[in-house]
Amino acid sequence: MRATDLLGAVVYDSEGVPVGAVRDLRLTAGGPPVPDSGRPAYRLSTLECGPVGVAHRLGYGHRPMSGPWPLTVLLRMLVRRSVLVDWADVTGVHGNRIDISRRRTELRGAVRDGS
């Protein structure tokens, strides 16, 4: 599986309601190490989904961006609409579609305040 297979795929909740497109993958260290190195492996833990990718890309969601002013406000507003989906809740990946076992309303928001 490649990151591109997941990025941009649309996530549908347990009732078939679209949640958003995958904008980012979060990887967490821990667990048994990868065979060819002694260090802990990074596992895909969460998918960050949202309506618009540009705000996230530019860094206004989670980096300490000090401006310029109108952009910080605008883009942070856009990022606030992102939600997190745990990989454990994913039931299937079919082409451009990812199905999860939770309802949309149960998902938590993505905002990590970097400021």
Added chain:
Amino acid sequence: MKADSELSADEMLLDRQILDVDGAAIGKIDDLELTEPEDGGAPVLTAFLCGPTALGPRIGGRLGLWWAAIGRRLRPTDEAYPNRIPIGEVDCVDRAQVRLTVSRDALDADRFRDWTRDHIIGRIPGAG
């Protein structure tokens, strides 16, 4: 690989410049290889994918297919899977750089570069 305990693919990994152990530019992290373990746990990051065959799908469309085809043509076996840099060969990933533990000669990431050098640039006088 030394890095923060939680990494964002978009922020820390994708499209970052990869430097080998001597600081030479290898390429960008064009894609990530995630392997689902047999016991059905979460996918594990097993390699960085680098080169025209990895970037093509991310560009998408006709242009992406064409770019990936260039990468395939440069290989002896016309294999479609991109160059992989196994995670074991990655030294550290931080905000400043992505560094490997090995030198570029140990990787197979230089086909395009070598082709250009041998067939075009190397033939011009003064190439050094």
Added chain:
Amino acid sequence: MSRLFKMALGVMTAIGGFVDIGNLVTSGITGARFGMALTWAIVLGTMGMTLYGEMAGRVAAVARRPVFHIVRERLGVRTGMANLAAFLLLSGLMLAAELGGVALVLQLVTGVNYLVWVPVAAAVTWLIVWRVSFSVMENLFGLLGLCLVVFVVALFVLPTDWGALWHGATHPWVPPDQGHPMYFFYAVSLFGACLTPFQVVFFSSGGREEHWTTKSLPEMRLNALVGFPLGGLLSIAIMAAAVVVLKPAGVDVSHLGQVALPVAQALGPVGLALALVGFMAAVMAAAAECALSMGYAVAQYLGWGWGKDRLPRDAPRFHLVCLVAVLGATALVLTSVDPVTVTVLSVVLGAAAIPLTYFPVLVVANDGDYMGSHVNGRTLNALASVFLVIMVVTSIVTVPLLFFTKAGR
């Protein structure tokens, strides 16, 4: 003493480096047509270049990232690629203009038709890209470009009415015989000539070539904050010379030689020779820098090795791009399209693409993770945002103006 010399050299190189065929042609044309009324466009363009040049230099020094690294990291693969494509197209056009400019100077000197000189200009440009060391290129051409100061000298020798010049500059009304669309079209051309995207890509990548670090910031700032404005002043001097000599005579500038006429009139053959040396140096350097920028942009976007400080065989794909760029631009000039028209078109279309190149720089200059304590301050952000708005507005009106005025005819 050596440090002082190095700093002075940097500033002088920045002055010479600021001026290219775009500035020469547009200053000449607008001076002859509009008097000093469009001085504000040069002032605005110079301010913009100084502001964003310093930012790009700071990002190159502190975050160690040149412009197209940032473009891909922050805009992503697809948007970044669109950005790259636009940059390459426009810089290619600009490269064609610079090569045409070199050929025109050689035509002025030898009397032989410029088309014969185009391959020569291309070959020399490419040789500079291929083997001349970065510092030699910068310093040699930067210093020779300072010969353009002869325009300032000419202004003092000619019967210049300084009061009238000042009055014209501070009263930027549209002359009655030129319509508003034409006025604004040329304003955009002057603005675009100061903010050519390849210049900021080159400044930023050059900083990486010279391995700038946080310690290099004062030196970099000197180059940007003193060098660029002085370059703008030089452009204004060229415009003023055209106002004093060409406008009263009703000369409509359509050839590069006419831009040098005021100096010939004031200072005779010696002055003219210096002006031509200045033209040659500034335009030749710009051609090499433009070709290099195209190589830098592609290599930085795709992650290839790049740099002039190493043998060509160690950065083959980078050099291939530069070579193809020179060949493509040469082919364009050899279609015998008028070089002055190409110049005006390239700065105007370049103006349309300015926001693409400068916006990512503004974003990264605000990133605390990359810049640490060197992030933009509030005042700087306010100024930069104002300029971004100006750039976007310019970008929007450019193409309509182009069609409306039939490219300035």
